[in-house]
Amino acid sequence: MAINYIYPEYEVVRNEKRCIGCKVCVRQCANGVHSYDEENQCLMADDAKCVNCHRCVCLCPTKALKIVKTDHTFKQNAHWTGETINEVYRQADTGGVLLSSMGNPKPYPIYWDKMLINASQVTNPSIDPLREPMETKVFLGKKPTTIERDENGEIKNNLPPQIELSVPIMFSAMSYGSISYNAHESLARAATELGILYNTGEGGLHEDFYQYGPNTIVQVASGRFGVHKDYLEAGAAIEIKMGQGAKPGIGGHLPGTKIVGDISKTRMIPEGSDAISPAPHHDIYSIEDLRQLVYSLKEASNYTKPVIVKIAAVHNVAAIASGVARSGADIIAIDGFKGGTGAAPTRIRDNVGIPIELALASVDARLREEGIRNEVSIVVGGSIRNSADIVKAIALGADAVYIATSALLALGCHLCRSCHGGKCNWGIATQVPELVKRLNPEIGYKRLVNLVSAWEHEIKEMMGGMGINSIEALKGNRLMLRGIGLTEKELEILGIQHAGE
Ligand code: SF4
Numbered sequence: 272m273a274i275n276y277i278y279p280e281y282e283v284v285r286n287e288k289r290c291i292g293c294k295v296c297v298r299q300c301a302n303g304v305h306s307y308d309e310e311n312q313c314l315m316a317d318d319a320k321c322v323n324c325h326r327c328v329c330l331c332p333t334k335a336l337k338i339v340k341t342d343h344t345f346k347q348n349a350h351w352t353g354e355t356i357n358e359v360y361r362q363a364d365t366g367g368v369l370l371s372s373m374g375n376p377k378p379y380p381i382y383w384d385k386m387l388i389n390a391s392q393v394t395n396p397s398i399d400p401l402r403e404p405m406e407t408k409v410f411l412g413k414k415p416t417t418i419e420r421d422e423n424g425e426i427k428n429n430l431p432p433q434i435e436l437s438v439p440i441m442f443s444a445m446s447y448g449s450i451s452y453n454a455h456e457s458l459a460r461a462a463t464e465l466g467i468l469y470n471t472g473e474g475g476l477h478e479d480f481y482q483y484g485p486n487t488i489v490q491v492a493s494g495r496f497g498v499h500k501d502y503l504e505a506g507a508a509i510e511i512k513m514g515q516g517a518k519p520g521i522g523g524h525l526p527g528t529k530i531v532g533d534i535s536k537t538r539m540i541p542e543g544s545d546a547i548s549p550a551p552h553h554d555i556y557s558i559e560d561l562r563q564l565v566y567s568l569k570e571a572s573n574y575t576k577p578v579i580v581k582i583a584a585v586h587n588v589a590a591i592a593s594g595v596a597r598s599g600a601d602i603i604a605i606d607g608f609k610g611g612t613g614a615a616p617t618r619i620r621d622n623v624g625i626p627i628e629l630a631l632a633s634v635d636a637r638l639r640e641e642g643i644r645n646e647v648s649i650v651v652g653g654s655i656r657n658s659a660d661i662v663k664a665i666a667l668g669a670d671a672v673y674i675a676t677s678a679l680l681a682l683g684c685h686l687c688r689s690c691h692g693g694k695c696n697w698g699i700a701t702q703v704p705e706l707v708k709r710l711n712p713e714i715g716y717k718r719l720v721n722l723v724s725a726w727e728h729e730i731k732e733m734m735g736g737m738g739i740n741s742i743e744a745l746k747g748n749r750l751m752l753r754g755i756g757l758t759e760k761e762l763e764i765l766g767i768q769h770a771g772e
């Protein structure tokens with residue numbers, strides 16, 4: 272028998288004094304960690320299968336369970352860490368590419384935490400958001416450079432199609448297939464109630480969700496799954512996905528085991544066949560080609576919807592964004608290297624791309640220098656954790672942000688980063704009917720509404736503290752930020768001064 276070199280990463284600790292033998296853990300763990308030994312009449316745990324998702328911990332009625340990281344170690348070695356050694360063992364076992372889910376967990380700098388927000392004192396007094404109006408509404412899309420009047424001198428509405436958001440937050444692309452029907456329903460209903468938008472991702476739009484069209488962004492990715500005329504007409508905006516922060520430069524792969532029932536119908540591919548999105552769009556090799564797709568989609572939707580082009584934050588992102596702005600896109604979405612995913616090769620996720628904070632600052636600066644900043648709106652995502660990150664992103668130049676991981680956390684995700692296994696115990700990243708049922712969309716959508724509403728309050732408080740009463744006045748206002756613990760080069764790229772200056 273082959274030796275198993277890998278010691279379990281987690282240990283399931285059961286407090287025997289508290290355990291009442293109800294077997295909830297056995298029923299709740301889709302990974303089959305817990306079992307009941309009839310012969311010895313006791314509960315057992317197969318630690319090796321545990322992904323540390325906390326489902327059993329949260330549902331145990333007597334709080335008898337906890338999951339701890341094993342203290343089993345290799346001989347100390349700063350270069351060859353236990354994680355690195357285990358990865359080599361795993362690849363030597365399987366000969367395969369390592370797969371991971373959610374965002375890059377490596378300890379790269381978090382620039383959001385190295386920027387501090389200003390507040391008014393004495394002059395330019397602060398504003399009390401509870402007593403005075405605060406404008407958090409934003410419009411995304413190309414802005415006209417001139418005011419035109421008709422023959423009667425009335426101002427002509429020459430505004431190209433816009434996305435209107437009550438707060439500068441949207442739910443980022445997550446496909447039906449990578450997440451469940453109930454997760455999609457929660458996002459769609461929350462976006463509708465909040466007056467913001469959610470994004471179909473590349474999996475098409477389930478017919479039940481056409482009713483949420485005014486709050487939907489429909490995505491066109493390289494695989495073109497589920498793309499047809501009604502789909503393009505269903506949403507409030509169309510997004511072309513050129514890249515994704517978690518896996519820049521490579522395509523997507525949803526295994527055939529997840530292409531079942533409605534997912535196969537919505538994607539318009541046979542049941543059981545792998546859904547493989549190629550790395551490039553096979554019809555796009557230049558900005559001119561991208562322009563053709565942008566205008567084909569505008570034509571197909573009768574020039575009534577803004578077109579978003581989503582790119583990953585990579586080296587030279589400013590030059591790439593400049594090209595995208597010239598392609599006719601109305602909005603550029605930039606996805607940072609900490610952005611989430613349902614599945615990505617681990618090496619790509621952890622090593623490719625750049626932080627969104629640096630990408631945003633350089634794109635905003637470049638578009639301003641070139642005098643084309645008003646040609647496009649900028650939306651950033653891929654690491655937004657709270658309302659302060661949003662305020663900082665807007666002060667750095669974003670018009671709005673995309674959130675996804677934080678939205679999934681609101682739905683109950685515990686960031687076990689096992690989505691690619693398809694057995695999400697929280698009913699989010701799974702298509703197994705018994706697991707999907709665990710996420711109640713009625714509760715899920717209310718939790719999303721609560722999260723975004725709480726952030727909206729906090730954004731207003733921070734704006735009020737700065738003496739600013741609208742998102743528009745905060746946008747690109749880098750004087751409101753100061754850096755802490757940053758090098759001269761980092762400060763230069765972020766376009767901010769150091770704290771104390
Ligand atoms: S995988 Fe989740 S539900 Fe199963 S034992 Fe581990 S923490 Fe509990």
Ligand code: SF4
Nearest residue numbers: 684685687688690695
């Ligand atoms: S969505 Fe589910 S599987 Fe994915 S990280 Fe969250 S809890 Fe884990």
